[in-house]
Amino acid sequence: MELDQETLSLLSQLKQKYTKSGQDIKAYLEGLLHANYLNYWDYVEVDTLLTLQKPRTPIKDEVIFIIYHQITELYFRLTLHEMEQIAAQAENIDPDFFAARVKRMNSYFRNLTHSFEIMVDGMDHKQFLKYRMSLLPASGFQSAQYRMIEICATDMIHLVDKDYRNKITFDSSIYDQFEHIYWKAGATELATGKKTLTLTQFEDKYSNRLVELAKEYATKNLWVTFKHMPAEAQQHAELREQLRQFDVNVNVNWPLQHYKSAVRYLHKNPEDIAATGGTNWQKYLPPRFQKRVFYPELWSEKEIEEWGKQGIIDLLTKK
Numbered sequence: 001m002e003l004d005q006e007t008l009s010l011l012s013q014l015k016q017k018y019t020k021s022g023q024d025i026k027a028y029l030e031g032l033l034h035a036n037y038l039n040y041w042d043y044v045e046v047d048t049l050l051t052l053q054k055p056r057t058p059i060k061d062e063v064i065f066i067i068y069h070q071i072t073e074l075y076f077r078l079t080l081h082e083m084e085q086i087a088a089q090a091e092n093i094d095p096d097f098f099a100a101r102v103k104r105m106n107s108y109f110r111n112l113t114h115s116f117e118i119m120v121d122g123m124d125h126k127q128f129l130k131y132r133m134s135l136l137p138a139s140g141f142q143s144a145q146y147r148m149i150e151i152c153a154t155d156m157i158h159l160v161d162k163d164y165r166n167k168i169t170f171d172s173s174i175y176d177q178f179e180h181i182y183w184k185a186g187a188t189e190l191a192t193g194k195k196t197l198t199l200t201q202f203e204d205k206y207s208n209r210l211v212e213l214a215k216e217y218a219t220k221n222l223w224v225t226f227k228h229m230p231a232e233a234q235q236h237a238e239l240r241e242q243l244r245q246f247d248v249n250v251n252v253n254w255p256l257q258h259y260k261s262a263v264r265y266l267h268k269n270p271e272d273i274a275a276t277g278g279t280n281w282q283k284y285l286p287p288r289f290q291k292r293v294f295y296p297e298l299w300s301e302k303e304i305e306e307w308g309k310q311g312i313i314d315l316l317t318k319k
């Protein structure tokens with residue numbers, strides 16, 4: 001069989017490629033003769049993926065709870081993947097590239113916010129209250145990727161609990177700032193005022209890793225990367241808009257949908273505190289109480305004052 005020009009040209013390019021690494025192209029061509037075709041199920045690892053749902057009870061809806069958490073973790077992974085790409089170019093980033101990557105991050109979080117409906121209306125209430133009790137003291141609170149996204153998004157000082165923000169300064173060590181990070185302050189047991197088991201277990205597993213990440217990202221988180229750009233580039237309208245949207249998506253929209261699910265499943269239950277990590281989640285979860293803002297300089301004072309408010313009113317007035 002005659003080989004056409006295009007095939008010969010490809011073979012010649014391949015030969016160049018393999019010769020560069022001291023390899024003989026003929027051995028690789030022979031390997032191709034025996035290799036299987038790639039198929040979808042191996043590439044996407046579907047079989048492995050479908051072994052990862054392991055309910056702890058025989059209650060049917062628990063599998064929805066597990067899969068939706070897994071979906072969320074994958075979206076978090078996508079978000080971090082974009083953040084890593086931005087960080088890799090932190091010293092000399094093109095504002096168009098920066099804006100395009102933050103835009104992707106926003107689309108991931110928008111998908112999560114919209115699909116949270118599955119957690120709000122998609123599980124049987126009675127079933128939820130049963131299997132949730134078998135999962136204690138585990139909680140989404142222990143999602144390390146969620147905490148990593150926050151650390152990569154901004155300077156640590158913006159994650160410090162609002163009651164400590166005046167005492168801890170930007171110059172305080174990462175360790176001091178991490179000690180007063182907002183989620184530690186929130187995770188105290190209602191009954192005793194002590195740290196919850198949910199928190200202490202999370203700290204044992206992840207504190208060192210998170211502090212290391214915070215140190216690494218002190219010079220390349222999204223906000224530092226933005227502030228290091230030339231003054232003119234910082235006026236890039238699309239980039240500013242995408243960063244504002246990201247702030248709202250992570251600190252208001254997603255937390256509001258999440259809070260809605262806690263209200264839906266836990267509010268009217270007399271055991272409502274027991275079915276969580278033991279926190280006073282009604283006071284802790286609403287974004288307007290926490291007032292977490294990644295990029296205060298991109299908002300007016302009034303906007304910060306109103307942070308999360310309209311959303312919470314809509315939520316509570318909607319049946």
Ligand code: HEM
Binds near residue numbers: 120198262
């Ligand atoms: C029916 C569904 C859900 C309910 C009722 C619920 C309830 C709660 C509650 C009560 C807390 C406060 C901490 C605690 O006491 O444990 C919490 C925290 C948290 N949950 Fe969920 N959750 C649900 C689904 C999810 C999902 C799908 C995720 C995705 C990973 C998630 C991630 C988180 C995170 C990141 C926190 C910490 C929030 C913060 O520190 O501001 N939750 N959840």
